[in-house]
Amino acid sequence: MAVYSDYSPAELAALLRPWDVGDLERAQPIAAGVSNSNWHVHTRRGAARTRHVLTVFERRIDPAELPFFLGLVDHLGRGGLPVPAPVPTVSGELWTWHRGKAAALLHFLPGEVIDRPDAAQARSAGRALARIHLRAASFAKGRRQTLGRAAWRRMLDAVGPDRLATLAPDLPALLAEELAFLDRNWPDRLPSGIAHCDLFPDNVLLDGARVTGLLDFYFAATDFYAYDLAIAVLAWCFDERDGAFARPRLEAMIAGYEEHRPLLAAERRAMPVLLRGGCLRFIASRAADWFDADAPSAGGRKDPLAFVRRLHVCRSLDASFFSDPPQGAIAGA
Numbered sequence: 001m002a003v004y005s006d007y008s009p010a011e012l013a014a015l016l017r018p019w020d021v022g023d024l025e026r027a028q029p030i031a032a033g034v035s036n037s038n039w040h041v042h043t044r045r046g047a048a049r050t051r052h053v054l055t056v057f058e059r060r061i062d063p064a065e066l067p068f069f070l071g072l073v074d075h076l077g078r079g080g081l082p083v084p085a086p087v088p089t090v091s092g093e094l095w096t097w098h099r100g101k102a103a104a105l106l107h108f109l110p111g112e113v114i115d116r117p118d119a120a121q122a123r124s125a126g127r128a129l130a131r132i133h134l135r136a137a138s139f140a141k142g143r144r145q146t147l148g149r150a151a152w153r154r155m156l157d158a159v160g161p162d163r164l165a166t167l168a169p170d171l172p173a174l175l176a177e178e179l180a181f182l183d184r185n186w187p188d189r190l191p192s193g194i195a196h197c198d199l200f201p202d203n204v205l206l207d208g209a210r211v212t213g214l215l216d217f218y219f220a221a222t223d224f225y226a227y228d229l230a231i232a233v234l235a236w237c238f239d240e241r242d243g244a245f246a247r248p249r250l251e252a253m254i255a256g257y258e259e260h261r262p263l264l265a266a267e268r269r270a271m272p273v274l275l276r277g278g279c280l281r282f283i284a285s286r287a288a289d290w291f292d293a294d295a296p297s298a299g300g301r302k303d304p305l306a307f308v309r310r311l312h313v314c315r316s317l318d319a320s321f322f323s324d325p326p327q328g329a330i331a332g333a
Helices: 009-019 063-078 119-136 149-159 161-167 171-185 225-236 247-258 265-290 305-315
Strands: 023-029 037-045 048-056 096-098 101-107 192-195 204-207 210-214 221-224
Touching: 009 023, 009 037, 009 048, 009 096, 009 101, 063 101, 063 119, 119 192, 119 204, 119 210, 119 225, 119 247, 149 161, 149 171, 149 265, 161 171, 161 265, 171 265, 171 305, 192 225, 221 225, 221 265, 225 247, 225 265, 225 305, 265 305
Parallel strands: none
Antiparallel strands: 023 037, 037 048, 048 101, 096 101, 192 221, 204 210
């Protein structure tokens, strides 16, 4: 979450009127994130005070896709998942318009983002991801994956080898090799459905090891469930700063996931390839943002090399690493 649009207090108060949630007492910009503008908004009606999150959708969100995104979150919330469900306006809409941009009011969720999660927290995140997959299977709408292998190649081609080489001299050759490997080895028949596709620690609110909030479903799309789990492993089981791999977190996350949805043998065999694909996705998207002068920067551009370091680890893994169900150790890193 972040803020890219500048609104005065009076304008924010006017923006809130379609929801009839009372008078705006104060609005606090939310600095984290890279896609939308967000505020904690505190309102009052008589003695009753409420707190919500106001989101203004910026350039990366196509308003035509809001029925899917907000409808999915509403569906997950009705299924008991801790998500920031949209608050309907007085006319029953899930979003409104202001200055040509869509805006939604979301329920506030307690908890905090953990920068360096431990194994118990990774296990809880795995449980939550499986619950997303199971509940979303009954959602009537779908969305095509727009960040698949063809998109990775397009983004890397747009950046070009010369600029990629400024990040690391051997990076263009490494990425070309990886793209060819993925073209040869990407699975085509694994269980699939609506996937979150971005379950990083900054999209999960925690109270200790208990998940209190699941955020940012704006990359959700139909994809392999195991690929969504691979993205979560990349996000939760490596250190962002030095790329160190924390196997206890991986074992805990997979064990937590399998409490609700056991993996098939084919999904386990595919996991090394899916992890390498997840690395390519984030190398490509981060590199595209890194060299895009118009990319939103309020939340800070993210280093593509963090996923290059993960990629080198994932290239050393084979299917035997995932062949046996994890023992579920949750102590340590």
